[in-house]
Amino acid sequence: MSRHINIPVFIPHEGCPNDCIFCNQRKISGHVHAPGETEIRRIIEEHLATAKPEDYCEIAFFGGSFTGLPEIQQEKYLKTAHEYVAAGRVEGIRLSTRPDYINEGILNLLKEYSVKVIELGIQSLDEEVLKRSLRNYPPGVAVKACQMIKEYGFLLGVQTMIGLPGDTLKKSIDTAQRLIGLKPDMVRIYPTLVIKDTALEKEYMKKRYTPLSLDEAVLWCSILVQMYENAGVKVLRIGLQDTDELREKEVIAGPVHPAFGALVYSKIFLERIKDRLENMDLKNKSLIIHAAPSDVSLVTGQNKSNIKYLKEKYRFRDVKVIGDQKSRNYLDLEFRD
Numbered sequence: 001m002s003r004h005i006n007i008p009v010f011i012p013h014e015g016c017p018n019d020c021i022f023c024n025q026r027k028i029s030g031h032v033h034a035p036g037e038t039e040i041r042r043i044i045e046e047h048l049a050t051a052k053p054e055d056y057c058e059i060a061f062f063g064g065s066f067t068g069l070p071e072i073q074q075e076k077y078l079k080t081a082h083e084y085v086a087a088g089r090v091e092g093i094r095l096s097t098r099p100d101y102i103n104e105g106i107l108n109l110l111k112e113y114s115v116k117v118i119e120l121g122i123q124s125l126d127e128e129v130l131k132r133s134l135r136n137y138p139p140g141v142a143v144k145a146c147q148m149i150k151e152y153g154f155l156l157g158v159q160t161m162i163g164l165p166g167d168t169l170k171k172s173i174d175t176a177q178r179l180i181g182l183k184p185d186m187v188r189i190y191p192t193l194v195i196k197d198t199a200l201e202k203e204y205m206k207k208r209y210t211p212l213s214l215d216e217a218v219l220w221c222s223i224l225v226q227m228y229e230n231a232g233v234k235v236l237r238i239g240l241q242d243t244d245e246l247r248e249k250e251v252i253a254g255p256v257h258p259a260f261g262a263l264v265y266s267k268i269f270l271e272r273i274k275d276r277l278e279n280m281d282l283k284n285k286s287l288i289i290h291a292a293p294s295d296v297s298l299v300t301g302q303n304k305s306n307i308k309y310l311k312e313k314y315r316f317r318d319v320k321v322i323g324d325q326k327s328r329n330y331l332d333l334e335f336r337d
């Protein structure tokens with residue numbers, strides 16, 4: 001089976017003179033120095049050596065604000081990556097950047113070097129949230145950047161954050177609604193964590209910022225994920241890259257969990273089941289939930305949390321999940337006396 005492989009080239013904080021309240025890019029990417037050409041080639045070759053011929057490989061410049069780099073440096077990186085595209089060894093290039101580093105000149109350059117996907121760090125489209133997060137541009141700039149990227153024919157990825165200073169569930173829903181209207185192809189949703197050595201850490205220490213609880217973050221994400229998926233926007237990631245180092249040493253506070261995405265999808269399954277059980281008298285019946293084998297653990301929930309909840313709330317005699325369905329996401333409920 002063909003896999004989608006991103007060959008990650010981290011460019012930590014390079015090209016970014018900003019200091020967003022939540023960001024310590026060097027800590028997050030785990031790298032301090034930007035890689036040189038030799039190192040980039042080594043990273044690419046290492047990944048290609050383990051890829052199968054049928055895999056879909058992309059070189060992914062992540063970590064900082066790529067298009068904020070001096071043009072000459074962008075071109076250097078792009079030329080190296082483009083060689084691999086031209087040789088047919090990788091399919092394309094993707095990169096992440098800020099909305100205020102998008103303009104016609106930049107998009108022309110990226111087109112020339114066969115960049116396919118541009119991921120924009122949108123975080124929020126709420127004016128107050130952007131201001132308090134020290135993003136230094138108004139929401140309109142992000143909207144315009146999304147529109148231009150689509151007009152140029154790139155695939156558009158949007159990265160959003162929940163629980164930033166001043167954020168509310170309503171504001172996060174409004175942001176998702178407006179983004180969906182801009183037709184992104186993919187989205188990443190990150191709950192805000194308080195990372196060491198950031199301005200947000202200072203706010204947190206002075207008790208001027210309270211992060212979302214784990215339950216709140218799971219609830220908010222479950223709502224947003226459904227909005228995006230219903231609109232056909234692919235959800236690439238929920239929560240940060242799960243690295244022990246980041247979780248244990250760098251996160252001061254916030255809704256961090258090793259299986260955050262699984263918690264969100266379990267919550268979505270639970271809500272779907274609850275919707276179907278509304279207004280039914282189910283006391284002392286048995287419930288059998290039919291799902292795809294790969295969804296059984298999500299439907300069951302961590303430590304059987306969904307099973308326990310359903311049993312208690314609806315007073316079922318028994319609740320079982322059976323993995324006998326072919327399609328992922330499929331749910332069928334059967335009741336027995």
Ligand code: SF4
Pocket residue numbers: 013016017018019020023024025063064065098121
């Ligand atoms: S623009 Fe991106 S890299 Fe720069 S400080 Fe903000 S989040 Fe970090």
